[in-house]
Amino acid sequence: xxxxxLTTATGFLLPLLLLFSVFLLLRGHNEPGGGFVGGxxxxxxxxxxxxxxxxxxxxxxxRVQPRLLMGIGLWVAILSGLPALLLDLPxxxxxxxxxxxxxxxxxxxxxxxxxxxxxxxxxxxMTIVFELVED
Amino acid sequence: MISASPSSHSKSDTSVxxxxxxxxxxxxxxxxxxxxTTWLAMQFExxxxxxxLTFEIAWVPSLGIEASFFLDAFSxxxxxxxxxxxxxxxxxxxSYMTGDLRKWRLFGWLMLFLFAMLGLVTADNxxxxxxxxxxxxxxxxxxxxxxxxxxxARASALQxxxxxxxxxxxxxxxxxxxxxxxxxDQLTEILDQPELIRQSPFVTGMAALLLLGAFTKSAQFPFxxxxxxxxxxxxxxxxxxxxxxxxxxxxxxVARLSPAFAGVxxxxxxxxxxxxxxxxxxxxxxWQQTDLKRILAFSTIxxxxxxxxxxxxxxxxxxxxxxxxxxxxxxxxxxxxxxxGAVDHTCGxxxxxxxxxxxxxxxxxxxxxxxAGVSLAGVPPAAGxxxxxxxxxxxxxxxxPELLTAVVFLISLFFVMVxxxxxxxxxxxxxxxxxxxxxxxxxxxxxPPLFLGIAGMAxxxxxxxxxxxxxxxxxxxxxxxxxxxxxxxWQGWNLPLMLSLVALVSGGVLYAVRxxxxxxxxxxxxxxxxxxxxxxxxxxxxxNSMTRWQSHLLxxxxxxxxxxxxxxxxxxxxxxxxxxxNLPTEASWLPLKPYEMMMPFLILCATLMAIRxxxxxxxxxxxxxxxxxxxxxxxxxxxxxxxxxQLAIETLTVLLFVFVIYxxxxxxxxxxxxxxxxxxxxxxxxxxxxxxxxxxxxxSHVPSRVSEFYANNSYTVAQGRNLVNVILVDFRGLxxxxxxxxxxxxxxxxxxxxxxxxxxxxDSTDSVKEEDAEVKxxxxxxxxxxxxxERLTHDSHIDNDSDISKRNP
Numbered sequence: 001x002x003x004x005x006l007t008t009a010t011g012f013l014l015p016l017l018l019l020f021s022v023f024l025l026l027r028g029h030n031e032p033g034g035g036f037v038g039g040x041x042x043x044x045x046x047x048x049x050x051x052x053x054x055x056x057x058x059x060x061x062x063r064v065q066p067r068l069l070m071g072i073g074l075w076v077a078i079l080s081g082l083p084a085l086l087l088d089l090p091x092x093x094x095x096x097x098x099x100x101x102x103x104x105x106x107x108x109x110x111x112x113x114x115x116x117x118x119x120x121x122x123x124x125x126m127t128i129v130f131e132l133v134e135d
Numbered sequence: 136m137i138s139a140s141p142s143s144h145s146k147s148d149t150s151v152x153x154x155x156x157x158x159x160x161x162x163x164x165x166x167x168x169x170x171x172t173t174w175l176a177m178q179f180e181x182x183x184x185x186x187x188l189t190f191e192i193a194w195v196p197s198l199g200i201e202a203s204f205f206l207d208a209f210s211x212x213x214x215x216x217x218x219x220x221x222x223x224x225x226x227x228x229x230s231y232m233t234g235d236l237r238k239w240r241l242f243g244w245l246m247l248f249l250f251a252m253l254g255l256v257t258a259d260n261x262x263x264x265x266x267x268x269x270x271x272x273x274x275x276x277x278x279x280x281x282x283x284x285x286x287x288a289r290a291s292a293l294q295x296x297x298x299x300x301x302x303x304x305x306x307x308x309x310x311x312x313x314x315x316x317x318x319x320d321q322l323t324e325i326l327d328q329p330e331l332i333r334q335s336p337f338v339t340g341m342a343a344l345l346l347l348g349a350f351t352k353s354a355q356f357p358f359x360x361x362x363x364x365x366x367x368x369x370x371x372x373x374x375x376x377x378x379x380x381x382x383x384x385x386x387x388x389v390a391r392l393s394p395a396f397a398g399v400x401x402x403x404x405x406x407x408x409x410x411x412x413x414x415x416x417x418x419x420x421x422w423q424q425t426d427l428k429r430i431l432a433f434s435t436i437x438x439x440x441x442x443x444x445x446x447x448x449x450x451x452x453x454x455x456x457x458x459x460x461x462x463x464x465x466x467x468x469x470x471x472x473x474x475x476g477a478v479d480h481t482c483g484x485x486x487x488x489x490x491x492x493x494x495x496x497x498x499x500x501x502x503x504x505x506x507a508g509v510s511l512a513g514v515p516p517a518a519g520x521x522x523x524x525x526x527x528x529x530x531x532x533x534x535x536p537e538l539l540t541a542v543v544f545l546i547s548l549f550f551v552m553v554x555x556x557x558x559x560x561x562x563x564x565x566x567x568x569x570x571x572x573x574x575x576x577x578x579x580x581x582x583p584p585l586f587l588g589i590a591g592m593a594x595x596x597x598x599x600x601x602x603x604x605x606x607x608x609x610x611x612x613x614x615x616x617x618x619x620x621x622x623x624x625w626q627g628w629n630l631p632l633m634l635s636l637v638a639l640v641s642g643g644v645l646y647a648v649r650x651x652x653x654x655x656x657x658x659x660x661x662x663x664x665x666x667x668x669x670x671x672x673x674x675x676x677x678x679n680s681m682t683r684w685q686s687h688l689l690x691x692x693x694x695x696x697x698x699x700x701x702x703x704x705x706x707x708x709x710x711x712x713x714x715x716x717n718l719p720t721e722a723s724w725l726p727l728k729p730y731e732m733m734m735p736f737l738i739l740c741a742t743l744m745a746i747r748x749x750x751x752x753x754x755x756x757x758x759x760x761x762x763x764x765x766x767x768x769x770x771x772x773x774x775x776x777x778x779x780x781q782l783a784i785e786t787l788t789v790l791l792f793v794f795v796i797y798x799x800x801x802x803x804x805x806x807x808x809x810x811x812x813x814x815x816x817x818x819x820x821x822x823x824x825x826x827x828x829x830x831x832x833x834x835s836h837v838p839s840r841v842s843e844f845y846a847n848n849s850y851t852v853a854q855g856r857n858l859v860n861v862i863l864v865d866f867r868g869l870x871x872x873x874x875x876x877x878x879x880x881x882x883x884x885x886x887x888x889x890x891x892x893x894x895x896x897x898d899s900t901d902s903v904k905e906e907d908a909e910v911k912x913x914x915x916x917x918x919x920x921x922x923x924x925e926r927l928t929h930d931s932h933i934d935n936d937s938d939i940s941k942r943n944p
Binding site (some may be wrong): 019022024028029030031032033034035036037040041043044047051063067070071074077078081082091092096102106108110113114116117120121124127128131132133 | 286392598775776778779780783784786787790791794795853854855856857859860861864865868871872874876878879880881885887889
């Protein structure tokens with residue numbers, strides 16, 4: 001089942017949705033959002049693409065293996081807790097840089113943790129989706 | 136001297152670094168226990184002067200468990216045996232295991248065992264004691280099953296693990312009872328207040344549980360059967376674990392707890408009876424074997440029984456005999472096992488009917504065997520002689536002198552015969568049927584047993600000069616009110632010496648007329664060997680079939696049955712606790728606006744639709760409606776984060792469901808009317824219960840300082856205004872990390888399951904071709920027409936749906 005309307009629309013929707021997911025991820029600390037929701041939104045975007053275009057093109061758009069994404073996400077989350085250890089604080093204690101990046105906000109280890117969650121969730125959902133859709 | 140194994144074919148073998156690393160590890164193997172032995176020997180002076188070394192680290196502070204250790208004279212005796220014999224066994228094993236590709240694994244387990252055993256004999260905290268106790272069982276399991284392609288080895292390993300592991304659990308229960316009675320979990324403090332244990336109403340229960348642990352570990356009747364089977368292990372393992380050290384853990388436990396339990400009638404009675412029966416049985420069976428290792432195994436059982444008997448008697452002579460015999464036995468039995476292994480290595484057989492005249496071929500081994508055999512038979516000046524004199528004295532001085540002396544006399548008779556079997560026959564017997572000598576044993580196979588044999592002899596000679604303080608210290612640990620007697624080899628012409636001589640001579644005679652006697656006792660032998668094994672096998676089979684029945688009942692492979700089990704369990708557990716909660720009598724209804732009223736209505740309609748749906752797609756869409764409606768409720772009542780997550784999750788769930796549909800068999804109503812009614816009842820109860828819980832939760836106004844804390848500190852501490860996200864990534868970041876990890880593992884699990892399913896379909900053989908065709912048919916139909924109304928109401932399908940779920944899980 002192929003719908004031209006859906007296929008064409010997805011072409012526009014995918015970048016928009018991905019942008020939205022990153023927006024959700026970055027605003028998460030102060031406004032509703034966060035890595036988990038962001039990751040789910042990105043995964044929905046890619047899933048939509050997989051439905052309309054098939055798995056192979058979606059893999060090409062994603063470029064990396066979703067399983068690898070999962071692993072990277074976990075590593076980022078794990079590593080984001082290490083700076084606290086160096087300062088002799090309990091693991092995962094948030095550390096913040098004193099300055100802000102325009103349009104992103106304050107930079108700190110919780111942000112990296114959230115990025116890790118984002119990547120892991122995206123990788124996880126895409127692993128399952130690809131496995132189910134692919135034959 | 137030490138080189139990497141030439142016959143291993145792994146790639147890294149050729150590299151210089153690999154070989155170097157192997158050589159270093161091989162050198163370290165005996166050096167580590169040697170270092171420990173040296174350290175222990177350096178503490179000797181301090182310990183024998185009455186000092187007790189202690190060491191502790193916080194292990195589980197939240198439970199008040201400290202990993203505490205202590206080293207007194209009794210622990211030191213054991214620790215020296217463990218590390219000293221360990222040094223020799225490691226050295227021996229590096230040669231014995233040459234050419235075995237899995238030898239590194241064996242060395243690893245041996246090293247683990249070494250530390251576990253040292254931990255066991257020095258542990259002060261009873262939980263620590265238990266952990267090390269089980270660690271020795273586990274390493275024993277892997278060592279017995281070293282040749283795991285051999286079904287017998289696997290079965291023996293499992294048998295040993297199950298028997299000693301069950302005993303270990305009983306011991307834990309006993310130790311906990313003891314800790315409850317005395318209010319402390321430190322062994323030293325427990326032993327300081329024996330009166331608390333004796334006055335406890337559970338004293339018999341404690342004794343029974345603790346003895347169950349000790350008896351299984353030390354292979355006491357009726358649990359003795361695992362030890363001879365454990366001889367499937369490579370010989371260094373048998374020498375180390377199953378004769379010199381691990382099997383004495385039970386003896387250690389009984390001795391250690393003697394100050395608290397000795398005098399409790401049940402304790403004394405059980406230990407004496409079990410010890411006597413085991414000692415006689417072991418000797419009786421040892422004398423009939425033809426396999427060197429099995430002879431030694433049964434005679435080990437006999438020795439362990441003797442030790443138990445002595446501890447049960449608890450008199451001065453008995454305690455002294457126990458300490459002496461413990462040491463002497465470790466020396467000579469370890470030696471004999473190592474000799475047996477070297478003989479096996481050299482001649483390729485351990486059958487004493489085939490072995491003979493080895494003295495000429497391997498004089499070094501022969502000398503070691505003679506030294507050990509002399510000690511085993513109780514000939515002066517070996518340590519075994521000294522020990523036996525005291526055993527006889529203990530029996531003569533007991534409350535039942537005639538009976539016990541007869542028992543001890545019989546045991547010594549058996550020991551003399553065993554010495555004949557394992558020393559005289561292989562080394563001095565006729566060599567007609569001796570198989571071709573494979574190769575000469577290298578120095579690492581000969582020196583350890585020789586050294587151990589000499590040590591056993593020296594222990595006897597020097598006992599009175601150097602041994603007294605440590606023996607006295609060990610005796611004091613077992614029984615506080617005994618005074619050590621002279622350890623001189625020559626104690627004058629007395630009754631024990633006479634008995635020894637008679638035993639020596641008659642044992643020699645009995646050795647000569649062994650064959651006709653064996654056939655005489657055949658029925659008794661069969662009973663002793665076969666009966667306990669049968670009981671073990673029957674209980675194992677019973678346990679297996681019970682587990683199978685239980686799993687089949689609760690996890691029969693059908694998702695709806697799993698759901699039923701989970702929901703019914705949840706409902707019964709929660710309903711039980713709800714009894715004690717005051718149910719709200721009136722609910723304070725919020726003033727609901729009309730569009731808010733729509734939500735529950737929408738959810739109810741969608742639920743009905745999901746139940747009545749005639750196709751999967753319709754049911755899934757209905758479920759999606761429910762999810763979105765819940766998200767709307769979150770939006771209305773001010774939880775945007777939850778709403779967003781709920782929306783995203785719901786979208787993805789529907790998507791995943793749709794993908795899964797393609798892989799499922801045709802939509803069909805498989806449940807009969809009855810089971811649907813049953814499911815409905817369970818569903819309504821579960822839903823109702825959840826509502827009640829929600830009501831109770833909203834009614835109870837427990838002031839929560841948690842949310843207040845988060846609200847106050849979110850921005851100041853974690854620099855974020857979104858409370859939910861701050862909790863997720865900062866305050867409870869570790870939880871989030873674990874959740875994400877679990878999700879990833881679940882994703883990998885799904886991948887594995889999907890691939891497994893396809894492989895099993897494509898791997899099917901001819902026998903299931905027909906079934907396969909059916910599956911394909913099903914799948915084609917599903918793909919062609921998922922939306923159409925399909926009802927397969929064949930009665931046969933109602934019964935066979937488990938088959939379908941198996942084919943298309």
